[in-house]
Amino acid sequence: MGEFVFDQPPLLSRGTFDRADEIRDDPARMASGWPTALVLPIGPDGRYPVTDARGLAWMPAAEFGDAPPQDAVFLAHTDTDLWALRVDSLDGRTADPRRGAVRLSADEAGLLATALGILNWHAAARFSPVDGGATRPARGGWVRRHVxxxxxxxxxxxxxxITVVHDGADQILLGRQAVWPDRWYSTLAGFVEPGESLEQCVIREVHEEVGLAVTEPRYLGSQPWPFPRSLMLGFSALADPAEPLRFLDGEIGDAVWFHRDEVREALARGDEWMRGDPVPDDDSGPRLLLPGSISIARSLITAWAGHEV
Structure with a gap:
């Protein structure tokens, strides 16, 4: 079987906006741009305001004061400076990023992922991991400085x-965590451990989760996953469907080898499952629901399914 690739980068990896890192080191420059800047407020649950067309609803920075608040994060410079700020509540139309990001442009999706990732880090980094001393934001929110x-x-x-495990022909292995409803399956994933290469992590995680020995781990692409602040590194790997599945670490409740035709049917239906969705009880329905379009898992599955053996 020949190699397959993404036909385009995963959804949250397509942005080309200018992060303007040099501006972060210039407090006077950031202050001078504030009167005409725009701010994306993010609620405590990660929701964000949207326009009637479901795009990002930016707010004039002046509504948040005469100067950048200490907790504001400088995101980028486009036609003007763009900032993000955590707020206690949001009024009007809002969206959840796991669902709403699919409606955003490439740059909007990237800016939202950046805002969520950095704000989630700030929420967990208010005290130094070295001595427990208080820290405060600096460099436009891109560092926290010990007071x-x-x-x-x-x-x-x-x-x-995150790995799409396949047999080199027409079968793909998809798993379901024990806490997930029946029918929803996705690719296998896990965090990289200290002292471990990405390829070693692929081999270890797949073995821990389903007991298989995979070969030929191959990097395909990456995507930020700001829930809370991960970077998902997508791989493919080969395994033998005749090898018995063993759920060694207890994380995976079930795993199934699916044929390419069944996966293509699921993609053509457009069905997506996301955490919290009810799953139909009708046993006559399809046995495979795929992860949401925002995820790199969906991109991996789509790339594999679209490849001709």
């Missing part, structure tokens, strides 16, 4: 692999 020592803590991103 007493001045030492900087930088944003944390947790690397995780």
């Amino acid at each position: 007493e020592t001045g030492a900087d803590e930088f944003p944390r991103t947790d690397p995780a692999i």
